Amino acid sequence: MHDEGRGLASLSIALTGSGGAGVMTAGNMLLEAAAQGGWYGLMVRTSGPQIRGGEAAALVRLAAEPVDCLGDRFDFVVGVDWQNMHRFADEIPLDAGSLLIGDPDQGEPPDVFTQRGARLMHVPFKRMAKAIPGSWPNMIVLGLAGALAGVSPDTLKSVVRKSYKKGGEGLAASLAAVDAGITALDALPPTPRLISPRHVAKPRWLISGNQAAGYGAVRGGVRFVAAYPITPATEVLEWLAPALAGVGGTLVQAEDELASINMAIGASFGGVPSLTATSGPGLSLMTEALGLAVAAEVPVVVVDVMRGGPSTGIPAKSEQSDVNIALNGLHGDAPRIVVAPNSIADCLAATQWAVHLSERLQTPAIVLSDQYLGQTRAVVDRPSDVSFIGERVLAAPSTEGYKRYAITDSGVSPAAVPGTLGNAHTAEGLEHNERGIPSSQSRDHLAQLAKRERKLLQHDYGNHWADIHGEGDTAVVTFGSCTGPVREAAARAAAQGMNVRTVSMRLLSPAQPELLAKALEGVKRVLVVEQNQSGQFHRYLRADFDLGGEILSLHRPGPLPIRPDEIYRRITEWSRT
Amino acid sequence: MTPGVAAVPATWQAFKSDYKPIWCPGCGDYSVLTSIAKAFAMLSLRPENVAVVSGIGCSSRIPAYTNCYGFHGVHGRALAAGTGLKIARPDLTVLVAGGDGDGYSIGGNHFLHACRRNVDLTYVVMDNHVYGMTKGQPSPTTEPDWDSKLSPGGTGLRTFHPLVIALAAGANFIARAFSGEPNDTAQILAEAIRTPGFSFVEILSPCVTFRPEQRDWKNQVRPAPVAPTDDPARAARRIMTDDGFNIGILYKGARKPYQPPMGKATMRLADLEAEFTI
Amino acid sequence: MSKRKSTSVRKAGRRIVPVRPREKATKKPSSTGSADFLARAWAMEVEAAERYASFADAMDQHNNRDVAELFRKLARIEQLHADQLLEENASKRPPVLPPGGMRWSGGEGPETAAPDELHYRMQPYHALQIALACERRAEKFFAEFASNAANPKVRKAAKEMAAEEAEHVRLIEDWLTRTPAPEKNWERDPDPPLVSD
Secondary structure: OOEOOOEEOEEEEEEEEOOOOOHHHHHHHHHHHHHHOOOEEEEEEEEOOOOOOOOEEEEEEEEOOOOOOOOOOOOEEEEOOOOOHHHHHHHOOOOOOOEEEEOHHHOOOOHHHHOOOOEEEEOOHHHHHHHOOOOOHHHHHHHHHHHHHOOOHHHHHHHHHHHOOOOOOOHHHHHHHHHHHHHHHHOOOOOOOEOOOOOOOOOEEEEEHHHHHHHHHHHHOOOEEEEOOOOOOHHHHHHHHHHHHHOOOEEEEOOOHHHHHHHHHHHHHOOOOEEEEEOHHHHHHHHHHHHHHHHHOOOEEEEEEEOEOOOOOEOOOOOOOOHHHHHHOOOOOOOOEEEOOOOOOHHHHHHHHHHHHHHHHOOEEEEEEEHHHHHOEEEEEOOOOOOOOOOOOEOOOOOOOOOOOOOOOOOOOOEOOOOOOOOOOOOOOOOEOOOOOEOOOHHHHHHHHHHHHHHHHOOOOHHHHEEEEOOOOEEEEEOHHHHHHHHHHHHHHHHOOOOEEEEEEOEEEOOOHHHHHHHOOOOOEEEEEEOOOOOHHHHHHHHHOOOOOEEEEEEOOOOOOOOHHHHHHHHHHHHHO | OOOOOOOOOOOHHHHEOOOOOOOOOOOHHHHHHHHHHHHHHHOOOOHHHEEEEEOOOOHHHHHHHEOOEEEEOOOOOHHHHHHHHHHHOOOOEEEEEEEHHHHHHHOHHHHHHHHHHOOOOEEEEEEOOOEOOOOOEOOOOOOOOOOOOOOOOOOOOOOOOHHHHHHHHOOOEEEEEEOOOHHHHHHHHHHHHHOOOOEEEEEEOOOOOOOHHHHHHHHOOEEOOOOOEOOHHHHHHHHHHOOOOEEEEEEEOOOOOOOOOOOOOOOOHHHHHHHOOO | OOOOOOOOOOOOOOOOOOOOOOOOOOOOOEOOOHHHHHHHHHHHHHHHHHHHHHHHHHHHHOOOHHHHHHHHHHHHHHHHHHHHHHHHOOOOOOOOOOOOOOOEOOEOOOOOOOHHHOOOOOOHHHHHHHHHHHHHHHHHHHHHHHHHEOOHHHHHHHHHHHHHHHHHHHHHHHHHHOOOOOOOOOOOOOOOOOOOO
């Protein structure tokens, strides 16, 4: 995004370094400093397979307005060194307008970085760090990158001071290094800075999607979590461990995903809203237990932070390829709730809503997040509070002739929690009659299947089922992390006079065909955007919805994100035909 | 199905592939890889007749670092995959490898049954008392007071004692080794592979990144003070009172390995129709 | 990530046998013949070279180029020593070692660096210190071997080897004087561990 004359509306910087250079730390500090300065932004981390010392890049985007995705290209790449950075070439698109700043003593950037015309300038980071005893090149890079963006030296230094809160030695050297980086920029030809932020006094957060999901769960009433670590979901669980303990709940580390989902279901049977978080391989393991939760009508929430699949796949990269398993992965006819947060901030409300729906409708809910949302840290406007809380409809104690699975109009049967006088029953995975006694009778199977279906279909999901923006006869329908680039593409189209409607679906199951039809009234062309190989979301829309007009599917698997420009070009090309 | 004509015995270096491990420098697993290669060489095995089966985790990356046939499966199921492979292909030498997280946590059930089943394969666990690959959570062998983000203040749980479990579940060969002594470990591994039945070798293999204090293990390990026994009761007493640092073969039984006869037909395919024929 | 040391690290119990020391020459006069001795000396160099080469690979993978290069150099030097041994003894072919490598009574060969001494951020100075320790152990090994050898030819050869290793010790010591000492906080890496699996 370029605002000629006034500066850049958005600026993308990649910081690269290997062998312990500390670029993730520098990137995080840059983001924090920009946040302090009133800007918005986000940071994506990418690295080699080594646990420490590998090649690493911090991909930072800063802007005056909120941004929900990485841009189409990078303005700057600042390299402590260039070792093995060619492996990030696809993730750091550059062109003739890009500037590389590297240490002349650390070799040259890979050819693939300069082949499209990016210019290269030299700043001797290592030599400069040596000249300031006790300092490190990544702090010089921080100073330079901050200055490139237009972040004030004071703000940069206050972030550095905060990181040394234990008063460690080296603070003075780090501050001097930041200054040296800022000064070094003066020696380079001037480049446009970010335009100043608007400084509207509203509360903002610096948060990742995984943290937001954890907080949403607690806000929704979750007080028991069973945990099994898996990339990229582990941070949800790590955030929840102390948070739950603080609010009177608990997190237990399980021996595997089978244990964690069954523990969560057990705790929920006891009346405590429960949750676990996992990724594709773990969700696969959990499917049997989720079916049990459907049949026995026990609420439980599973946050699936999607990653590259299938099987072990690409653990540290994002993809939207668990749509199939989330919607269809249980054996038998097993309706359940599937909610997809569509931004980092939305991870909070979507998870909170999922807890509410799960409890209210006594059914499992899957929150379809992904690695991009989960592990990207972003500056967001503090989301407004939503009032969803998990509330299970309970029968009064000592209900005469209590029937746990009573057929009701709404499909929801008042539940009973162990410890309640008079309403003892057995939660049952076998098909059962209204009392919960196992039954192979046709009458009971029909009645219970219909009830479990009805309770989801008849619920009023309100406006939360999707976020709909804009008018026009072309619509883009998407979900999850593709929403950010879709919205940016639509904004770009609108600026060119082309109006595009965007529909970001938050409730994937149960499908809402009538609501989507209403949202697409007057639309002649529908572009479906998603990040997977086989167009899983497109197929689901074609199967369960009536999409009028022409339909095009734009789908690509991970590990690379779908960028705004790709979507914008597809929209405009299509509108010309 | 028979192996190729025996060629010149392979040197231990021939068992290592060209792929450079991504393990942190100083990781015990480098030595374990060397020990495994040396054990294979000592037994005059050929790389093409050996299969290395693993699950998920740092240790489970090992198959690609060998020149043998490898199977990098899903988390915790390596023993099941290895069992299937060995039963279907008894002519192969099957080595199952993984870490303490993969093996004792999600893999716990399969561990019990592999010991009980006593198929002729060797199971190597590189135990570093932590889940390394997912950045440092407690594993079943982690001490109860080890602080981590997922279990602040420690799990408070008694550690899993894999050697005791193995003995109770029926493993035929139980040993403990230490990655810091690669040649001795190679000897133990060779003996484990040579011994018919399920051989379990737990190798203490320090994690320099998440458990740097384990560099001190080299000062804590000692050779087991007694010779291996074939008496389960005696082995039980020793293993239950050992502190986790006795190195050597601790139990070596003589249970017949489980191997259903594969490839021995006793009827013709057409004979199967007889029961349906009216 | 908490670095608090666990307080329940199992303490070593009664030590019945001391921790195995590195290869020691036996106190009794050794009956090793010349050919065996040559094989052992050659194996020492080759195994040292292999260990340095694998260190170099690990350092390369972790983007520590300076130390990787240094280890490669050390590997080449050890291989050179091995080759020279064969030349000096007019040996046409390298000795055939047992398939699992040479057997040493203390674990690994005296000149082989211990694998746990690496750190992904180590400095060239550290690598040379490792090499120095290796050469010193080698020198000690040969000196003890010489004093215990029954065979006069072997005794002579062992003495010569000890002198060779002493020279290597001096070379490494000299190399160290030309190598900058590691900075304070050489281990520092502000970034947390990263995950790929």
